[in-house]
Amino acid sequence: MKILVSNDDGVHAPGLEALYEALSTLGEVTVVAPDRNLSGASSSLTLTNPLRLHKHKNGFYSVNGTPTDCVHLAINQLMKTQPDIVVAGVNHGANLGDDTFYSGTVSAAAEGRHLGLPAVAMSLVSRNENNLKSAARVARDVVENIIKNPIPSDQILNVNVPDLPYEDIAGFEVTRLGRRHKAEMMQKQQDPWGRDIYWYGELGRELDAGEGTDFYAISLNKVSITPLKIDMTAYDSLETVANWVKQLEI
Amino acid sequence: MKILVSNDDGVHAPGLEALYEALSTLGEVTVVAPDRNLSGASSSLTLTNPLRLHKHKNGFYSVNGTPTDCVHLAINQLMKTQPDIVVAGVNHGANLGDDTFYSGTVSAAAEGRHLGLPAVAMSLVSRNENNLKSAARVARDVVENIIKNPIPSDQILNVNVPDLPYEDIAGFEVTRLGRRHKAEMMQKQQDPWGRDIYWYGELGRELDAGEGTDFYAISLNKVSITPLKIDMTAYDSLETVANWVKQLEI
């Protein structure tokens, strides 16, 4: 089996290495990741500048671009034969609820799906590195299962692992995305020359973290697995909006 | 009425100005856009560096960041009272089918929605600038209607306008996203020093452009309006995946 691994924390992130090691037991793993930390990259593409590949001593490749660029370049140019699956992560920090929208990890998986491959996004609900191996081992479990039992071809799995040793994880739960409160106000500061600058602040607290959500599963020490659709069309609303549109005319 | 306008083509793009002019007839318009062309920015956030606001002579603001950053910073910091609606565009070029996934225009609208506001993404299906005014006038029509008849609060409207004078547009159509074939292979070139570089190539041709899709509406010279959901959870699959997960255990 051929596995493509990427992330958004960059080629030097310990979570990438943990994932590489866990998946290497399943097949041949190619790693292509951004040369810098690209957390929050979403599905951004590098269109105005060209991309470059650099091979590191440990065999990992880095790209001067985004997670999506990495997956696209790997599949289009670097790999002679297509991988069987794309796995992104292990992200240092949760990708729960609205976070998924901005996550480069989720987007790397989504790009794999766009290019026709099963794909999984793996995140550890912690920035501390102790349990990256738990998450990597969960990744292996999930990948093994996907290979045996394929998932629908228009979806990816967004997997969040609680910050625990593998043995202490309380099982798996299929979830929907919860919602956060709006993020805190941006932080306004001044740079050393007295000019205003703005930083994103802390993530919002959980707003919808009730039963069935990814937040809830994590609170029970379970692995949260959310199937995400790539097609954003609001099918349920097509009729409503069709009525609404009747009031428009050229 | 207060309207926030942004885009992904940057603060100097003619489509931004066309949109500003058309919407100024409806209320007070604040423009906050990236200082550079950020096409393909998706919902990326600038997390490792701080953001800065610059006010231009024409009253527009620019930000050294992404479309999402612009909307976030405008609503969180710049505007004393919240806008009533966020409108992104007019994008120079279509945002149809899979394009929406990578589009900074669609993402600027989505960020408005995340922050609790109705939002519309406006694109002209052409890179040539002749009919930007048509698209801007359609934007005004759509915004007027939303204010009178609100749309569901978990959705945005993705509006694509055919490359025609306003009078020649054949009406409005509510659509689902179509699909493109995979993009052409990336273009491999060499820089002047003989090192390999890679560029994204042309967009893929249409794969699913049948009746009901946004591609199809455009081919009939109609405005395509696709309601997009912000929540990517694949609700239809929750049960299937729940069965699938039963085969996993810690």
Next chain:
Amino acid sequence: MKILVSNDDGVHAPGLEALYEALSTLGEVTVVAPDRNLSGASSSLTLTNPLRLHKHKNGFYSVNGTPTDCVHLAINQLMKTQPDIVVAGVNHGANLGDDTFYSGTVSAAAEGRHLGLPAVAMSLVSRNENNLKSAARVARDVVENIIKNPIPSDQILNVNVPDLPYEDIAGFEVTRLGRRHKAEMMQKQQDPWGRDIYWYGELGRELDAGEGTDFYAISLNKVSITPLKIDMTAYDSLETVANWVKQLEI
């Protein structure tokens, strides 16, 4: 006469516009400047990515690159006939003593010199914008004199103007570069996620600001004009170092 104007504060800086207006009375002025604030750019070149030109409504061009890129691109590609002189600025802030080493303004002038043209770097000793017109008018005086009475062809002039109305300036002084004390310690802060970041701090205070230096001239309310050599060879030391090298052998 054809004049090329650039700067390092970026295409939207008021000092650029003031310089454009003052020099337009002498001939045809082409403005090509960075699209962003590139203070501190020194003579850096953009080698790994391509450059792009954008023409603004006011006729100015911007480049997604450095001051040196701007001058190089203007002379090599944009201008059909070579300019007679390159003028950089008016910089918002002094370029005195060691500052010159890091200054994008000085480097834009130096690039003009490398490409065979007389060149002047203009700075106002203030970040406040009141007296940009004084500095621009001094620029016109200097350029007029250079055209009539050429300066040595391996040098540029580094001109600093005190923060005063034109009429209150106490004359011109030819100077050597002074020296600053080492800059203050870099400022260590934490970003909103608790990670260490470092900012350059305030400039060092003056160390050598005695008679004959540029600092001294400014303290007397005079325009400081320092001729700068482009060739950094330490000719006076060639013999000393030749003796020193005798102790080396392969």
Next chain:
Amino acid sequence: MKILVSNDDGVHAPGLEALYEALSTLGEVTVVAPDRNLSGASSSLTLTNPLRLHKHKNGFYSVNGTPTDCVHLAINQLMKTQPDIVVAGVNHGANLGDDTFYSGTVSAAAEGRHLGLPAVAMSLVSRNENNLKSAARVARDVVENIIKNPIPSDQILNVNVPDLPYEDIAGFEVTRLGRRHKAEMMQKQQDPWGRDIYWYGELGRELDAGEGTDFYAISLNKVSITPLKIDMTAYDSLETVANWVKQLEI
């Protein structure tokens, strides 16, 4: 002895590692280099964004900034006690004649000098990596000699090593900077979307490569050592320019 090593080719460059290994025989070596290839960075500073330090597995540090940033941050923040000398390189490619003006390698050394330390810039006249070890060994020879016999405190040494095995190098020569012809025209291309882009082309051919120049020494298979002054004042011209200035008045 404490040695600070940096470069402009980035933290992953083989020339950096070769230099680290050769100098480790002399003392304690700290390596702080840009996280990306910053060739052509000159003395540029990162002023609008903060810097971050990352420690790699091999003990090297990288910075999301320029060579000058690296040296400044290392000396100001990272190193508890000041180094005795700063050595930059081994650059992959020559820094001869006018190249020195744009070179990040030379600038890293110059920043060491600005901060009060002896400093050397090391370059191998070749992009091929075979003889990086020759250059690194020459670096060790030069550093040993500087420690024993200090060089003038307002200068750095710019050292270029011919592309040869150490034993085949024909000795050392103290030189002045030669000059190149102007660089070839920039290369105008189109990106995949048909928009004009511009790349720097090949370096100019040698214009002044006569006896005494760095080009000439290299052509004789010798190591070229050019002492460079940090102060760019054209002392020889102060009188001439003083006469010239008499024609100016406010």
